[in-house]
Every structure is written in C-alpha cells, then in structure tokens.
Amino acid sequence: MNSLYALVTLIVVIDPLSIVPFFVAVTRGMTEAELRRIALRAPAIALGVLVVFALLGEALLTALGISLAAFRIAGGALLFMLAIDMLFARQSGLRSVTLREDAEAMTRPDVTVFPLAIPLIAGPGALATVVLLMGRAPALWPDKAVVLGLVVLVLGLVCAALLLSRRLFRLLGVTGNNVISRVLGIVLAALAVQFVIDGVKAALAP
Numbered sequence: 001m002n003s004l005y006a007l008v009t010l011i012v013v014i015d016p017l018s019i020v021p022f023f024v025a026v027t028r029g030m031t032e033a034e035l036r037r038i039a040l041r042a043p044a045i046a047l048g049v050l051v052v053f054a055l056l057g058e059a060l061l062t063a064l065g066i067s068l069a070a071f072r073i074a075g076g077a078l079l080f081m082l083a084i085d086m087l088f089a090r091q092s093g094l095r096s097v098t099l100r101e102d103a104e105a106m107t108r109p110d111v112t113v114f115p116l117a118i119p120l121i122a123g124p125g126a127l128a129t130v131v132l133l134m135g136r137a138p139a140l141w142p143d144k145a146v147v148l149g150l151v152v153l154v155l156g157l158v159c160a161a162l163l164l165s166r167r168l169f170r171l172l173g174v175t176g177n178n179v180i181s182r183v184l185g186i187v188l189a190a191l192a193v194q195f196v197i198d199g200v201k202a203a204l205a206p
Helices: 003-014 018-025 031-063 068-087 099-107 111-122 124-136 141-162 165-206
Strands: none
Touching: 003 068, 003 124, 003 141, 003 165, 018 141, 018 165, 031 068, 031 165, 068 111, 068 124, 068 165, 099 165, 124 141, 124 165, 141 165
C-alpha cells in the first residue's frame, strides 16, 4: 500500500481549503467560541462517518453483489466528475452544497452536521475514496490501519483550516482558493483515471 498515494488522494478529494469560504460565510457574526466549537465538531462527525464507510463499505458492496472492481470503475468515474468541477471552479453536490442547500444552511442555527460534516467534508467523493483505498490495501490490518490513520490526519488538516478560516480567507481570497482547487483538480483527474484502470484490470483478470 502506497501511503503517499493514499495521503495525496485524500487531501485532493477532501480539499480542506475549499471548505474555508463556505465556513466563513455561514459563521459570519458568530463569536470565536462558537466558531471554534463548530470547527472542532464538524470534522469529528465527518471522521466518524468516513471511518464507518471505510470499515463496512466493502462488506456492504459484497452484500449488494457489487464487486470491488465495479466499484473502482464507478468510484473513478465519480472522482473524475469531481475533478472537472474543481478545474472549472463549479458548484455541485459532489464537492460543495447546492444552491438550495446553501440557502437552507444560512437559515439553520447549527450548521455542524449539515452541511459542514455532510456533504462538505464527508461528501460522495470522500466516501467513495475511503472505500477504494481500503480495497487497495492488502488484507492485513496494519495496511488498513494506515489508511484510517491518514483519514484522521487529513481531517486534522480540515480542523486546522476551519480554526484558521478567517485568516486563510483574507490571505487567499476567492481567486487564490480557485487557483489551488484547479491545480488539485488536475491531480485528481489522473488519480481517478488510475482507479478506473485498476478496476478494468481487476474485472478482466482471469
């Protein structure tokens, strides 16, 4: 299991910096204590969701009669769509909230669970990625534990980005954030194609 590959994939898919502008918008007017509480709780809830999917995702696929090869192909296609959104700085339900979800979030007193934890942090792309990475790991718990450890590490980066969100937003602005997102989108597109290739190879293997 290539730990660097897994780490880069998780960072690119979850993209901690992309969450900052939305977080700043929905926490405008909140005190530092309220902002800190949400910044700590949202990644923790997302971590719980991702760990559950990482541990039970493959078993769920088996129960549904879906091969890991088929899921790799579907997951790669999903991540490629996500990469396209990143390259064109588009909003969609894959890596951000939709316009209706955005409007609903503005009226909610607590945005910790929705839309921050789900779907901004633990979105469809992130859920598919953890299952795919666990599937790539050999059937040995030390290797799978590495994937889980990397998920914790990346969610720690998300937490740090949210805690420093107001400073980061002033530093990067919308344009800076979009530039970073586009660069990561190119990397994600290549990773997505690799997932598809792996899936096709596994499906055609005798």
